[in-house]
Structures are given as structure tokens and as C-alpha cells.
Amino acid sequence: MYIAGTESCQISVDEPSALVVALYIRELIGISGLTAPEIPVLDPSSDIWPAWAPRPSAGLAPPPDPFAGLIDREQTAREWARWWRHALAVGAAAIDDLHPPKFPAFHATPSLRLLLQVHYERAALWADVISSDPRVKRAHSAPRDGLETLAREAARSWGARPFRLRITVIPVQTEHAWQLGPDHILMTRHLIADRENVLDWLRSRILAMS
Structure with a gap:
């Protein structure tokens, strides 16, 4: 996080x-x-x-149905x-x-x-x-500098009002996001890794919230 x-x-x-x-x-x-x-x-x-991670093998028996x-x-x-x-x-x-x-x-x-x-x-x-x-950490961090810029833009738009946006990432197929509420977005890992696309998608929504 x-x-x-x-x-x-x-x-x-x-x-x-x-x-x-x-x-x-x-x-x-x-x-x-x-x-x-x-x-x-x-x-x-x-x-x-x-392949790079040790398997749980020995200690875990096959689970029953x-x-x-x-x-x-x-x-x-x-x-x-x-x-x-x-x-x-x-x-x-x-x-x-x-x-x-x-x-x-x-x-x-x-x-x-x-x-x-x-x-x-x-x-x-x-x-x-x-x-x-490590590829997951890189995916999450891909837009970080751009999010800092977006937060500053939002601060100027919102003035003295506090602004909070929560982005929840999930590791599923497709590159997509869903607006769950005014301050909560659900986003796939593939989209958060696509820096330019995710920043463009977020900018219009964040500024529209002001």
C-alpha cells in the first residue's frame, strides 16, 4: 500500500x-x-x-471436496x-x-x-x-508520481475541503476499473500497471468530483 x-x-x-x-x-x-x-x-x-517460489508441498495434504x-x-x-x-x-x-x-x-x-x-x-x-x-510492486508503483501530481491538482480544485480517494487493486484478467462510490475505485492490476492510461482515466474523474 x-x-x-x-x-x-x-x-x-x-x-x-x-x-x-x-x-x-x-x-x-x-x-x-x-x-x-x-x-x-x-x-x-x-x-x-x-516457478520461482517454493511450493507448499510437504506440509499440505490435498484438500477434501x-x-x-x-x-x-x-x-x-x-x-x-x-x-x-x-x-x-x-x-x-x-x-x-x-x-x-x-x-x-x-x-x-x-x-x-x-x-x-x-x-x-x-x-x-x-x-x-x-x-x-516484484512485478506486482512495480505495477502498483507505475503511476505513483502521476498520482502525486493528480493529488496536487485536486487540492487546488477542492480548495480547503479535504479530498480522499481509495484505489483498491485486484489481480484479475482484463484492464478495467469500476467506480464503486465517490471516493472508492476498484481497479485491475493490469490497468494500474498501464501508467498513462490509468492517469488519463483518473484525471477526468477526480477533477469532476471537485
């Missing part, structure tokens, strides 16, 4: 690990069409393990969608809900809780490996 701008006028960029874990779980169990906006599949795919008589897929999908909305809203703080092995924060979503008990360790390892790739 980083913040461009000043205390009173800032743009933050973050790729919350809880969202990466949630997307891994979604892909692993094969549920889709549950988000608004609809989110593409992971890139890289959840079945790809980077939780849908083999244990939980209902449709119920789990609804619970996952509820979790996604919450994690997207709170951002980085969503990781505080993920406390294995009992996952007490998920007591109201028992199917999802069981799913996390089965898959969380593998999902968290995958998310850590993917997010620690």
Missing part, C-alpha cells in the same frame, strides 16, 4: 490480501456471477504456482458474496477477520467458515507468493 498526496488531499493504492484470498476461494470452488460489478477470473489462475456431502454450494456462494462485499468495503482491515483454525468472525456464515477451514492455508500461501512478486 502507498499514499500519494498530502494529509488533507490524498490518493491511496492497495491490494488487500483478504480480497486475493477471497478470489482464490471463489475460483477454487467454481462459483461465479456473484459480484456487482462482475469480477473476472484471477490472473494468474489459482492453479498456477510461480467440501461439497461432497458437507455443505451446499448455493448457500456457500451466497455467503461468499456477502463476505466479498464486506471485504471490499473495509479494505486492508478485512484480513483481521481471518483467524484460523476456527474463524470466529464467520460464525454467521457456517458454510463459508467450513470452506475457509479447508482451503484457507493454501489460499493464503498462494496470495502471499503472488503478491510478493
